[in-house]
Amino acid sequence: MQVLFTLCGLAAVGLVLLITIYLIISGLPAIQNIGLFQFLFGKTWAAGRDQYGILPLILTSICGTAGAIVIGVPIGFFTAVFLAKVAPKNISNVIRPAISLLAGIPSVVYGLVGMCVLVPALRNWLHLPAGDSLLAAIIVLAIMILPSIISLSETALETVPKEYEEASLALGATKLETYFRVSVPAARSGIATAVVLGIGRAVGETMAIMMVAGNVANMPALTRSVRFLTTGISIELNYSQDGSLQRQALFSIGLVLFLFIMLINGFLNLVLKREKEG
Amino acid sequence: MRRKIYEITGRTLLYGCAAITAGLLLFLIGYILFQGVGGISWRFLSTAESVINGTVGVLPAIKNTVFVILVSLVVALPLGVGAAVYLTEYARNRRFVAAIEFASETLAGIPSIIYALVGVILFCTAMKLQKTLLAGSLTLAIMILPTIIRSTQESLKTVPQSYREGALGLGSGKWHMIRTVVLPSSVDGIVTGCILAVGRVVGESAVLMYTAGMSMAMQSFSIDRLAGASGATLTVALYHYAKENADFASAFSIATILLILTVIINFLASFLGKKLRRD
Numbered sequence: 001m002q003v004l005f006t007l008c009g010l011a012a013v014g015l016v017l018l019i020t021i022y023l024i025i026s027g028l029p030a031i032q033n034i035g036l037f038q039f040l041f042g043k044t045w046a047a048g049r050d051q052y053g054i055l056p057l058i059l060t061s062i063c064g065t066a067g068a069i070v071i072g073v074p075i076g077f078f079t080a081v082f083l084a085k086v087a088p089k090n091i092s093n094v095i096r097p098a099i100s101l102l103a104g105i106p107s108v109v110y111g112l113v114g115m116c117v118l119v120p121a122l123r124n125w126l127h128l129p130a131g132d133s134l135l136a137a138i139i140v141l142a143i144m145i146l147p148s149i150i151s152l153s154e155t156a157l158e159t160v161p162k163e164y165e166e167a168s169l170a171l172g173a174t175k176l177e178t179y180f181r182v183s184v185p186a187a188r189s190g191i192a193t194a195v196v197l198g199i200g201r202a203v204g205e206t207m208a209i210m211m212v213a214g215n216v217a218n219m220p221a222l223t224r225s226v227r228f229l230t231t232g233i234s235i236e237l238n239y240s241q242d243g244s245l246q247r248q249a250l251f252s253i254g255l256v257l258f259l260f261i262m263l264i265n266g267f268l269n270l271v272l273k274r275e276k277e278g
Numbered sequence: 279m280r281r282k283i284y285e286i287t288g289r290t291l292l293y294g295c296a297a298i299t300a301g302l303l304l305f306l307i308g309y310i311l312f313q314g315v316g317g318i319s320w321r322f323l324s325t326a327e328s329v330i331n332g333t334v335g336v337l338p339a340i341k342n343t344v345f346v347i348l349v350s351l352v353v354a355l356p357l358g359v360g361a362a363v364y365l366t367e368y369a370r371n372r373r374f375v376a377a378i379e380f381a382s383e384t385l386a387g388i389p390s391i392i393y394a395l396v397g398v399i400l401f402c403t404a405m406k407l408q409k410t411l412l413a414g415s416l417t418l419a420i421m422i423l424p425t426i427i428r429s430t431q432e433s434l435k436t437v438p439q440s441y442r443e444g445a446l447g448l449g450s451g452k453w454h455m456i457r458t459v460v461l462p463s464s465v466d467g468i469v470t471g472c473i474l475a476v477g478r479v480v481g482e483s484a485v486l487m488y489t490a491g492m493s494m495a496m497q498s499f500s501i502d503r504l505a506g507a508s509g510a511t512l513t514v515a516l517y518h519y520a521k522e523n524a525d526f527a528s529a530f531s532i533a534t535i536l537l538i539l540t541v542i543i544n545f546l547a548s549f550l551g552k553k554l555r556r557d
Contacts, residue, residue: 001453002368008360009369009378012427015420016381019388019396026399078295086292095296097544098303104540105306106481108513109533112520113309116530143302150299174281176288204389206484207513211521230391237394237488242403254395258388265387 020258027255030248039252045217045227047236052249054232054256056219061229061260063220064134064209065202068141073195075142076149080191083150084157085179096151103147111211114140119212126223132214134226140208145198152197156190157183189275196268203260206230229257307537314534317527326496334528336535338496339515342411346486346511347479349415350422351472357419358426359461359468365427366434367456386424390484393421397489410508414490418482422475429474433467434460470550477543480536483513492518512536 031039034052042053083092118139123131160183168178184191206228214225215235227235233250240247317334325335361378369375397417407413437460445455461468491508494515510518512532520529 001456002364005360005364005368008357009364009374011357012361012378012385012423013381015423016384018400019385019392019420022396022399023392026395075295075298078291079299082292082296087296095300095303097548098307099299100544100548101537101540102303102306104477104481104544106483106513106516106536106540108483108516108520109310109536112516112526112529112533113306115520116313116526117309143306146299146302174285176285176292177281180288200387204387204391206389206391207517211517230389233391233395234484234488237398251395251399254392258392261387261389261392262384265384268387 023251023255023258026248026251028252030245030252031255033245034249034252039249040256043219045232047240047246047249050245052245052252054229054253056217057227057229057232057253058256060134060218060220060226061203061257064137064141064213064226064228065199067134067138068145068202069195069199071138072142072145072198073149076146076194076198077153077191079146080150080153080157081179081184084154085175085183099147099150102143103151107144107205107208108211110140110144111208114208114212122223128223130214130225132212132225133223134213134220135222137209137213137226137228138222140212141202141205144205144208145201148201149194149198152194153187153191156187156194159190160186189271192271193268193275196264196271200261200264200268203257203264204230206234210234229253229260233257310530310533310537313527314530314532314537317531318534322528322531327494334519334525336512336515336528336532338494339510339512339532341496342490342509343480343511345411345507346415346418346490347476349412350418350479351475353416353419354422354426354475355468355472358423358471359430361423362427362430362434363456363461365431367452367460382424382427385420386428390421390482393417394485394488396420397485402489408508409489409491411490412507414486414511417485417489418479421482421485422478425475425478426468426471429471430464430468433464433470436467437463466550466553470547473543473547473550477540477547480511480539480543481513483511483517486511486514487517490514494518512539 030052034042039052039054040058041055042051043055044051044053045056083095087095114136118136119131121131122128122133122136164182164186165178168182169175173181209228210231213228213231215227215231216225217227217232218224220226232253236246237250240250321333322335323340324337325333326338327334365375365378394417397413401407401413401416402409441459441463442455445459446452450458491510492514493509495509512535516529516532516536519525519532
């Protein structure tokens with residue numbers, strides 16, 4: 001029996017190795033063919049002319065994620081403080097399940113609402129020829145990372161020992177000063193984890209962005225149609241021929257994306273480890 | 279004075295952001311229901327799309343979704359529970375445990391489009407499954423593995439050590455103890471893990487679009503046709519209607535179905551989670 005269970009455990013490790021090895025094996029040929037520098041820093045992605053440079057994709061992913069964090073983290077953070085400290089019980093008991101509903105809604109649904117509400121609205125407000133843009137993607141991403149940021153930060157805030165807050169209040173600080181100067185610093189590693197997880201989710205999101213970002217491989221600009229690393233793969237995966245350079249280049253994007261995610265995970269582990277050590 | 283300004287800005291930010299979040303929630307849920315509920319009828323749920331009659335139906339998508347859920351659970355459940363049992367009951371080598379836990383965390387963090395790539399090379403091409411529901415289900419099985427491992431592990435950890443010692447003291451073997459004492463008392467956690475996994479499968483679209491296809495036609499699920507069937511699940515059908523047919527009414531109706539499913543899944547998961555904590 002023990003052997004069987006060990007095999008199950010090994011399967012998890014084996015799968016990660018398998019995925020990594022497969023990604024490297026199928027991602028390297030195109031990079032070799034195109035040249036690492038040409039691939040990473042080439043400014044044009046045009047499958048028709050066999051030009052595969054993913055700099056616009058990389059920059060778009062970075063800008064999109066950064067934008068989503070800039071909008072989503074403050075809103076999520078203050079909502080978490082509100083829910084954990086200020087809100088009356090009956091209000092937080094309504095909002096909490098609604099937030100976990102928000103976390104569970106499939107990404108295509110976000111994409112659909114973005115397509116039908118956000119994209120036309122942006123087109124009208126900003127007088128654009130088309131509303132599919134980096135800005136639309138950033139807003140959708142910011143909404144999508146809200147639930148994980150709120151619920152993780154809230155958990156972290158709630159585990160702050162009551163004595164810290166009582167001591168601060170006894171010293172004459174107002175409630176608000178206590179929340180922001182005592183509770184939040186005490187929960188900062190949990191909040192940091194929430195932010196890093198939010199980054200991971202934003203970098204990896206595909207379907208919702210594919211529906212609102214326009215998917216043209218432009219250099220990132222707020223009102224321009226853009227293509228992320230993830231959508232760079234998804235938009236051409238169904239149309240590329242097996243074994244063609246285009247298909248291989250898609251796997252190379254996958255490899256780059258995988259490295260990005262591993263980097264974020266490594267960073268997350270570092271945060272968690274520091275938290276453990278206090 | 280400075281204190282007063284601090285107080286006012288702080289309070290405004292707190293209430294303002296909470297109001298934004300609450301407003302967003304209300305708007306999203308309300309808008310989806312408002313646009314989608316009208317299109318849901320018995321015919322919508324119980325027929326296939328028919329170009330001749332000009333009617334839309336999602337029965338094939340519902341069937342495909344159920345099929346994908348079942349197959350991915352059948353594959354991932356034994357593997358996941360087995361790995362969790364190994365980690366909590368058998369493992370002695372700490373470095374090996376750390377490796378498995380790291381692997382499981384890594385699997386949980388990989389974005390779904392990478393699973394799609396792996397599914398395309400591994401199951402569709404290398405194992406010659408083509409674009410089928412089977413290939414999609416197998417890819418999803420890898421994806422939900424960490425969810426099942428983690429929640430099983432959590433609940434195995436809550437089984438009191440005295441249960442184990444009691445069983446072993448009465449002369450039970452290790453496997454007998456696990457089978458009759460440990461696993462039955464952690465069944466809630468395993469079920470919760472399954473529900474969370476079902477939630478992930480229901481919500482997944484990127485993987486299935488590229489490994490299971492986008493056909494809206496009815497599939498026959500007889501044993502000999504099983505491996506060959508390819509088709510869209512609910513999420514993929516939603517994408518298909520919204521992006522390729524520009525039929526937003528049907529897309530929102532599917533979104534409503536997905537919303538209701540999410541509510542049910544969340545309710546079940548938190549209900550069982552509470553029960554687990556109370557025991």
